[in-house]
Amino acid sequence: MQRNTLSMVHDFLRHTVRPGALCIDATAGKGRDTALLCRLAGPEGTVLAFDIQPAAVEQSRALLEQEGLSARVILDSHAHMERYAVPGTVDCVVFNLGRLPGGDPAVFTQADTTLAAIDAGLRLLRPGGAMAIALYYGGANGYGERDAVLAHLKTLDDRAFSVLCCDWTNRRGDPPMPIFLWKEA
Numbered sequence: 001m002q003r004n005t006l007s008m009v010h011d012f013l014r015h016t017v018r019p020g021a022l023c024i025d026a027t028a029g030k031g032r033d034t035a036l037l038c039r040l041a042g043p044e045g046t047v048l049a050f051d052i053q054p055a056a057v058e059q060s061r062a063l064l065e066q067e068g069l070s071a072r073v074i075l076d077s078h079a080h081m082e083r084y085a086v087p088g089t090v091d092c093v094v095f096n097l098g099r100l101p102g103g104d105p106a107v108f109t110q111a112d113t114t115l116a117a118i119d120a121g122l123r124l125l126r127p128g129g130a131m132a133i134a135l136y137y138g139g140a141n142g143y144g145e146r147d148a149v150l151a152h153l154k155t156l157d158d159r160a161f162s163v164l165c166c167d168w169t170n171r172r173g174d175p176p177m178p179i180f181l182w183k184e185a
Contacts, residue, residue: 004175004176005134005135005136005168005175005176005177005178006096006134006176008166008178009033009094009132009133009134009178010033010036012130012132012178012180013033013036013037013040013092013094013132014040016091016092016130016132017037017040017041017045017091017092018040018041018091019040019041019042019044019045020041020042020044020045021037021040021041021045021046021091021092022041022045022046022047022048022085022089022090022091023037023040023041023045023046023047023048023090023091023092023093023094024047024048024049024050024081024085024090024092024093024094024121024124025037025047025048025049025050025071025094026050026078026081026093026094026095026117026121027050027051027078027094027095027096027097027109028049028050028051028056028057028060028073029051029056029059029060029096030056030059030060030063031049031056031059031060031061031062031063031064031073032063033049033094033096034047034049034060034063034064034069034071034073035063035064035067035069037071037092037094038064038067038069038070038071039069041091043070046072047070047071047072048071048072048074048081048084048085049071049072049073049074050074050076050077050078050080050081051073051074051075052075052076052077052107053104053107054075057073057074057075060073061073072084077113077117078095078113078114078117078120078121079113079114079116079117079120080120081093081117081120081121081124082120082123082124085124086124087123087124088123088124088125088126088127089124089126090121090124090125090126090129091125091126091129091130092129092130092131092132093121093124093125093129093130093131093132094131094132094133095114095117095118095121095131095132095133095134095135096134096136097109097114097133097134097135097136097137097145097149098134098135098136098137098141098176099136099139099141108141109141109145110141110145111144111145111148111149114145114148114149115148115149115152118131118133118149118152118153122156122161122181122183125183126183127183127184127185128182128183128184128185129182129183130180130181130182130183131180131181131182131183132178132179132180132181133149133177133178133179133180133181134176134177134178134179135149135176135177135178135179136176137174137176137177138173138174139174146177149179150165153165153179153181156181159184160183160184161181161182161183161184162181162182162184163179163180163181164179164180164181165177165179166178166179166180
């Protein structure tokens with residue numbers, strides 16, 4: 001099996017999220033990350049999932065029901081996640097930036113709301129909490145969001161956050177980038 005960004009993010013989550021965790025899936029999409037977070041956080045944990053597309057919210061809810069899992073799936077922008085959680089209480093935040101596979105190709109994440117959501121997520125993280133970003137770029141959504149996210153992450157205080165941005169050096173095209181952040185204790 002060839003490694004890819006999604007498998008790396010999921011491995012990271014498996015090593016990071018513990019039972020009882022409060023987790024946020026900032027881009028619910030088809031619900032796969034939401035379901036994984038639910039399994040990792042367990043019945044004593046809490047998972048919030050956000051998407052701006054009604055179809056994504058429906059798909060996520062259907063997958064969770066099919067798998068017997070529970071999360072609060074919210075039709076709202078990830079930029080508004082602070083309306084639903086208290087700063088300093090979240091264990092993990094996950095983003096899949098880009099567009100919903102099989103969804104409307106004209107709808108994809110945008111730099112302005114993504115940067116606001118990343119900053120909100122960083123404020124919500126507890127000390128020792130983590131964030132994982134699968135940064136899809138190219139195609140219809142171009143490179144603007146990628147460039148804005150990478151530039152923004154470079155400005156984070158290295159005493160408060162550790163940021164690891166990975167690049168697939170030998171992959172053709174525009175392979176998505178896995179990015180991992182930790183909020184220092």
